[in-house]
Amino acid sequence: MTRQLVVTVPVVDAELASDALWGLGVVAVEERVDVDGETELWTSLGDEATAADVRLPQPWPWRFVEVDDAVAETWRQFAQPVWVEADLVVCPAWVPFDDPAGVVVLRIEPGATFGMGDHPTTMLSLRALRRLVHTGCTVLDVGCGSGVLAIGACVFGAQGAVGIDIAPAAVPVTTANALANGVASRVGVSTTDLADLDGTYDLVVANILAPALIALSADLLRVLAPGGSLVISGILAEAHAHVLSALAPLR
Structure with a gap:
């Protein structure tokens, strides 16, 4: 049961x-x-x-x-590949899918985590990452879930990505998905709190709800390298101004 x-x-x-x-x-x-x-x-x-x-x-x-x-x-019977862009697809790992020529396919098994890739906020984040990732950059995925964003960043060309999540299930799920997508050597994952994370990253992505973004705002800014980019998603319209206010030092 x-x-x-x-x-x-x-x-x-x-x-x-x-x-x-x-x-x-x-x-x-x-x-x-x-x-x-x-x-x-x-x-x-x-x-x-x-x-x-x-x-x-x-x-x-x-x-x-x-x-x-x-x-x-x-x-699972009704899960289908999701076209994020004309040449980018997120496909449930168990769904047969013939890779079209010239199309990037991310295969994701969510297990007991968030991150099938079909949620609008995930799709928006993937689109943003694809435009911001550059060769040699480092990426931090806060609230990584299945690892779809960290994995996507590496497939797009990032040197490496680190995913963190408060849910222990994210560790084995992200690890398995990174292996399935051929980027296991460039994706790390743990349940380390953002406050305890050392170092900085060229690109930080956080697809989480507004209250969490506000609570983590100081640390999100701390781990963002000078000149880096912060991608945030998961914000309802009525919370937009509050999140921007918390991240005001970026302006």
């Missing part, structure tokens, strides 16, 4: 709640409309999840539901 988390929200809050769940490191979020017209968001925080792990920005009602393993994995 697999433990599923079900959060019930008004339809207007569905996007906000979904983003909050992505920020907790979930792999997928399924939306279901219940009989009262509200939206149920089904996801998983792992079979050992407790109430302490359900950190939501609003007091939406939620519950844990035990679901048969076969049912919990049905989303």
Whole structure:
């Protein structure tokens, strides 16, 4: 059996709640409309999840539901390659896909992490990385999840990338994905806190929610090399100004 988390929200809050769940490191979020017209968001925080792990920005009602393993994995049947750009595809590792000529294909197995590559914020981050990465640059991926951004950066030409994440599952998943994409020697991953990280990086990417970006802003600036680029994503429109204010020293 697999433990599923079900959060019930008004339809207007569905996007906000979904983003909050992505920020907790979930792999997928399924939306279901219940009989009262509200939206149920089904996801998983792992079979050992407790109430302490359900950190939501609003007091939406939620519950844990035990679901048969076969049912919990049905989303994999519907996973499809995602075209990030005309010549860039993120493909679920288990989905057959013939690499078209001239197209960069990233094969990702999310395991128990966030980062299939199909979330809009991930796609935007990949596009930005592709334009900013240059030969010999170093990259830090804060909240790396499956490692898709760190791996993408190395495939695009970075000298090396380091991924960090508070979720222990990110370490084996990112390691395996880096190997599958031929960049294992250039991708490192750990659960080291950003505050404890030494050194600086030419390019820092953080695809996480606004509260985390604000809380980590000082350290994001600290690890960014002079003249480097910071890519941030995962920000709802209403939090945009707050994040920019926290990162004001970059201006």
